[in-house]
Amino acid sequence: MGEHHLHILPAGRSAATILFVPPLFEEANRTRRTLVLAMRALAAGGFAARLPDLPGQNESPIPLVEADLTRWRAALAEVADGIDGPVVVASLRGGALIDHEAGAAAWWRLAPAGGASLLRTLLRARVSADREAGIASTLDGLQAEAATAPLLLAGNLLSPAMIAELGAAEVQPVEPLRSVALGADDLAGTPLWLRAEPGEDAGMARAIAADIAGWSQSCGII
Amino acid sequence: MGTGIQGFCALGARARLKDMLVTDTPATAVDATLRALLADVLGLGEDRAAALTADSGLFGELPEFDSMAVATVLTEMEDRLGILIDDDEVDGEIFGTYGNLLAFSVRKVAG
Numbered sequence: 001m002g003e004h005h006l007h008i009l010p011a012g013r014s015a016a017t018i019l020f021v022p023p024l025f026e027e028a029n030r031t032r033r034t035l036v037l038a039m040r041a042l043a044a045g046g047f048a049a050r051l052p053d054l055p056g057q058n059e060s061p062i063p064l065v066e067a068d069l070t071r072w073r074a075a076l077a078e079v080a081d082g083i084d085g086p087v088v089v090a091s092l093r094g095g096a097l098i099d100h101e102a103g104a105a106a107w108w109r110l111a112p113a114g115g116a117s118l119l120r121t122l123l124r125a126r127v128s129a130d131r132e133a134g135i136a137s138t139l140d141g142l143q144a145e146a147a148t149a150p151l152l153l154a155g156n157l158l159s160p161a162m163i164a165e166l167g168a169a170e171v172q173p174v175e176p177l178r179s180v181a182l183g184a185d186d187l188a189g190t191p192l193w194l195r196a197e198p199g200e201d202a203g204m205a206r207a208i209a210a211d212i213a214g215w216s217q218s219c220g221i222i
Numbered sequence: 223m224g225t226g227i228q229g230f231c232a233l234g235a236r237a238r239l240k241d242m243l244v245t246d247t248p249a250t251a252v253d254a255t256l257r258a259l260l261a262d263v264l265g266l267g268e269d270r271a272a273a274l275t276a277d278s279g280l281f282g283e284l285p286e287f288d289s290m291a292v293a294t295v296l297t298e299m300e301d302r303l304g305i306l307i308d309d310d311e312v313d314g315e316i317f318g319t320y321g322n323l324l325a326f327s328v329r330k331v332a333g
Binding site for chain 2 (some may be wrong): 026053067117120121122123125127128129131132139140154164191195196197199
């Protein structure tokens with residue numbers, strides 16, 4: 001499909017492939033470095049780790065305005081189909097909204113986010129930036145505008161289809177699933193996806209890798 | 223495939239206001255929730271977040287506090303404080319100082 005994939009392989013034969021689904025939009029940039037550290041840790045533990053570019057994201061040749069959630073779900077399903085051996089899908093935040101059509105032996109989700117909440121943040125960033133520029137815009141006004149024309153939200157030019165799908169998207173049930181939140185009782189780490197400036201968390205990367213490996217083992221995949 | 227595969231969903235293990243209200247007064251719990259939230263969004267670190275006073279400037283003063291950070295803070299406030307914020311309630315004032323943001327949040331939580 002012409003998209004780049006970051007692929008990190010173990011030294012020997014891989015037990016399974018961990019297919020990462022990154023968070024959406026700016027949250028993907030904020031977490032990418034820590035995700036890649038987790039991929040390296042997984043490869044050291046005998047897994048193949050893969051992080052595909054979604055159409056319109058990262059280094060994709062496709063303009064973002066041509067993408068929507070339906071296209072992202074189909075793209076991930078195609079990536080999963082092309083992988084030999086067992087696949088474990090590991091998605092973060094908004095990635096959990098597009099991971100359920102991929103064929104996998106198990107799913108792992110970190111801090112899954114609702115589409116409405118992600119859209120609300122993007123719309124608010126636009127309202128806030130407009131206010132600084134002396135333009136009075138509202139969430140409702142922008143959403144009405146987005147029904148018929150693409151809307152520029154925090155640097156992302158999103159199609160009416162993308163905005164409508166995002167506003168309604170909820171995490172879908174998959175089986176078997178391990179859904180993990182951040183916190184002392186779950187996975188220790190920082191919500192880097194919220195960060196205004198880039199950060200990294202090596203400890204969290206190790207915790208992500210260990211949790212995915214443990215989950216794969218308990219599912220009998222390795 | 224092995225046996226005993228179990229799927230489960232852990233929802234929101236980050237500290238939510240209603241859990242903290244068991245031990246704290248509303249204003250103290252809102253204060254702690256807000257400081258943790260600003261630390262998460264602005265990457266302040268615990269020390270800088272703890273050192274915020276009522277007069278500490280936020281928007282326009284902290285370089286990290288841009289329009290995207292304002293949007294993220296609002297959505298996280300709704301999520302962690304269990305409130306809904308209309309955009310006509312949001313003006314420059316709220317984000318002027320930490321004291322303003324705290325007073326707004328306490329008022330919203332009280333309903």
